[in-house]
Amino acid sequence: MARFIARRVVQLILVLLSVTFIAFGALNFLGDPLVNIVGPLAAIDYCDEVEAGLREDSYTSINNSRGDCEIIGEAKADFGLDKPVIQRYFTWLGNIITGDLGTSFQTQLPVSEIIAQKLPKSLMLMVMAQIIALAVAIPIGVYSAYRAGRAVDRATSVASFGLLSIPNFALGVIVLQFFALRNQWLPASFDDTSIGTRIHSLILPATVLGLGIAATYQRLLRTDLLTTLQEDFVHMARAKGMTDRHIMTRHALRPSLFSLITVFGVSTGALIGGSLVIEGIFSIPGIGSEIVTAVVRDDFPVVLGSVVVIATGFVVINFFVDLLYTWLDPRVRAS
Amino acid sequence: MTNSVAFTTVVDDIDDEALDDAFKKRLGFGFWVAISWLGLVSLAALLAPWLPIADPNEIANGAPRDGILGDNFMGTDALGRDVFARTIWGARISLGVGFLGILLGIVVGGAIGIAAGYFKGLTDQVISFVVFSLLSFPSLVLALLITASLNRSFLTVAMTLGIVGIAPISRLARATTIQFAEREFVQAARVIGAKSRRIIIKELLPNVLVPMGALTLLGMGISIVAEGGLAFLGLSVEGEAISWGKSIVDGSQTRDLNQNSHVAFVPIFAMFLTVMALNFAGDRIREYTDVRETAF
Numbered sequence: 001m002a003r004f005i006a007r008r009v010v011q012l013i014l015v016l017l018s019v020t021f022i023a024f025g026a027l028n029f030l031g032d033p034l035v036n037i038v039g040p041l042a043a044i045d046y047c048d049e050v051e052a053g054l055r056e057d058s059y060t061s062i063n064n065s066r067g068d069c070e071i072i073g074e075a076k077a078d079f080g081l082d083k084p085v086i087q088r089y090f091t092w093l094g095n096i097i098t099g100d101l102g103t104s105f106q107t108q109l110p111v112s113e114i115i116a117q118k119l120p121k122s123l124m125l126m127v128m129a130q131i132i133a134l135a136v137a138i139p140i141g142v143y144s145a146y147r148a149g150r151a152v153d154r155a156t157s158v159a160s161f162g163l164l165s166i167p168n169f170a171l172g173v174i175v176l177q178f179f180a181l182r183n184q185w186l187p188a189s190f191d192d193t194s195i196g197t198r199i200h201s202l203i204l205p206a207t208v209l210g211l212g213i214a215a216t217y218q219r220l221l222r223t224d225l226l227t228t229l230q231e232d233f234v235h236m237a238r239a240k241g242m243t244d245r246h247i248m249t250r251h252a253l254r255p256s257l258f259s260l261i262t263v264f265g266v267s268t269g270a271l272i273g274g275s276l277v278i279e280g281i282f283s284i285p286g287i288g289s290e291i292v293t294a295v296v297r298d299d300f301p302v303v304l305g306s307v308v309v310i311a312t313g314f315v316v317i318n319f320f321v322d323l324l325y326t327w328l329d330p331r332v333r334a335s
Numbered sequence: 336m337t338n339s340v341a342f343t344t345v346v347d348d349i350d351d352e353a354l355d356d357a358f359k360k361r362l363g364f365g366f367w368v369a370i371s372w373l374g375l376v377s378l379a380a381l382l383a384p385w386l387p388i389a390d391p392n393e394i395a396n397g398a399p400r401d402g403i404l405g406d407n408f409m410g411t412d413a414l415g416r417d418v419f420a421r422t423i424w425g426a427r428i429s430l431g432v433g434f435l436g437i438l439l440g441i442v443v444g445g446a447i448g449i450a451a452g453y454f455k456g457l458t459d460q461v462i463s464f465v466v467f468s469l470l471s472f473p474s475l476v477l478a479l480l481i482t483a484s485l486n487r488s489f490l491t492v493a494m495t496l497g498i499v500g501i502a503p504i505s506r507l508a509r510a511t512t513i514q515f516a517e518r519e520f521v522q523a524a525r526v527i528g529a530k531s532r533r534i535i536i537k538e539l540l541p542n543v544l545v546p547m548g549a550l551t552l553l554g555m556g557i558s559i560v561a562e563g564g565l566a567f568l569g570l571s572v573e574g575e576a577i578s579w580g581k582s583i584v585d586g587s588q589t590r591d592l593n594q595n596s597h598v599a600f601v602p603i604f605a606m607f608l609t610v611m612a613l614n615f616a617g618d619r620i621r622e623y624t625d626v627r628e629t630a631f
Contacts, residue, residue, distance in 0.1 A: 015467060015468055015471055018464070018465075019468055019472065022469070023472075026480045026481060027484055030481065031483070031484020031485065032484075161615075162611065165556070165607060165611035165614050166610075166611075167560040167564070167606065167610070169563055169567050169583065170563070170603040170606060170607060173586075173587045173592065173599050174603065176592065177592050177593070181592055188589070268473075269472075269474065270473070270474075272475075272476065273473045273474060273475030273476060274475075276475055276476070276568060277475070277564050277568065280568075281587065291568070292568050295479070295483050295568065295570065303479075303483055307472075307476055307480055310473065310476055311471060311472050311473075311476060314472070315471045
């Protein structure tokens with residue numbers, strides 16, 4: 001087991017390196033980071049001539065007495081843009097490891113501070129969504145497997161198929177309209193006054209996110225349970241005269257949870273993507289809303305920092321799900 | 336038809352009509368309903384410029400915030416633009432980026448997946464590592480990363496959706512290739528001296544394409560939804576271009592959603608029906624091809 005974990009840790013580190021490189025590379029190769037720092041000034045292409053003294057520097061930048069090329073030169077030096085991408089990547093990576101994610105172009109606040117302030121709200125939303133998903137999916141999954149083929153099972157199959165076909169933002173908009181605007185049963189936006197109001201105002205968005213994953217969970221659990229119910233030990237338990245309820249909850253449920261655990265990691269990815277969108281709909285000032293604002297304002301360090309934090313979190317969660325899975329089912333370790 | 340009758344017909348001689356019946360039965364009525372809806376939406380999307388509908392971008396085509404079945408068939412939005420026309424024009428971009436995206440995903444993802452599964456060794460390790468890294472991003476985050484710093488034209492959005500699809504598709508292609516590469520007919524081809532290129536194209540590709548067919552429909556549904564997600568992040572196609580995602584965003588501003596909810600609900604309904612039809616048809620095709628796989 002120790003060797004297995006060691007191998008997985010090495011793999012984890014390699015993947016984190018490649019994920020951060022993809023994120024850094026995407027924003028550096030696809031866009032011009034200079035544009036993100038100095039804005040439209042980056043389009044100036046005669047700075048070489050100014051340096052050589054062939055031409056006067058221009059002064060188009062507002063409330064700045066310095067020349068345009070001077071500003072560009074400083075920005076390039078400050079951010080090391082004159083160095084190769086690989087070298088900049090490692091400098092940047094070193095900074096991240098020490099907790100320095102850079103400074104927002106817009107607010108001049110450290111990115112780590114912005115994320116520390118926004119992330120808890122997003123995390124709370126996601127945790128609530130997972131709890132709701134499990135609370136809905138497990139009882140329904142167990143009951144629909146127990147009564148497979150009957151009316152309730154058919155109805156839940158149709159419902160979960162419908163839920164899988166409705167995008168979470170669409171469900172969010174419908175739920176917001178019906179429960180918060182037309183009927184005002186629950187708040188339409190986030191209320192940060194106390195822990196109680198926070199939970200209260202997250203009920204709607206968390207339900208929207210949770211229901212989407214609940215449909216996947218319910219389908220998997222039902223399929224796995226149907227297989228488990230064919231096993232000899234279930235017949236044995238039945239022959240001994242145990243009640244159906246006891247067999248379903250005490251004997252059959254636990255060995256049927258493997259697929260559900262496997263997709264837990266995957267569903268977290270769907271949940272992260274979903275919460276980026278849902279936060280906007282329900283005005284939750286979480287990391288999703290922060291990314292949207294940062295993208296609109298071309299705030300490069302905030303986008304990069306948030307993406308890196310999210311991707312790292314996702315990789316680490318999958319790492320632990322993997323370990324948990326292996327620990328629960330020794331057969332995986334062998335292969 | 337009872338079981339015993341079916342057995343005798345199969346034993347006596349293979350009855351083409353019986354096979355046709357079985358085919359229709361398995362795909363089912365729902366499949367054809369789904370396909371009809373998809374055909375209708377695609378046709379409307381293709382023919383939008385020639386259909387007798389209002390100009391989707393004309394401001395004050397009707398009174399602003401007019402309800403459903405008023406002067407305009409499905410009402411108007413806050414600027415008095417015709418919701419029905421906007422939904423049909425939205426289908427052009429939503430279906431367009433969805434289809435182009437999944438096409439790109441299948442061509443590129445399929446190619447690298449088959450390469451990884453067939454050549455094994457270092458090729459496989461490198462490809463699998465890159466794929467694993469790409470899968471380590473939540474898909475919407477990956478899409479955001481690509482579109483954030485680009486000009487968002489129709490092609491960039493389609494390309495982004497395609498790139499997001501490459502990793503999961505190549506995984507499936509790799510798994511299917513590995514499964515078939517060990518089969519007798521592939522080994523036979525290798526024994527008689529067929530070149531890798533011939534084995535891949537003639538022996539492996541047709542078999543890998545079968546599960547890909549179902550995936551095209553399912554993946555197109557995912558791409559259409561992903562475009563909507565990007566629209567909510569402000570990262571869908573720029574400018575006056577209309578997509579279902581952008582229309583839903585337009586209609587979900589608090590005031591509109593409260594008093595004039597159809598502006599959001601009409602495109603939501605169109606997207607929901609289309610995605611459900613794609614999922615349903617995809618599922619049926621997958622089940623159908625699976626059955627054939629075991630029956631013969």
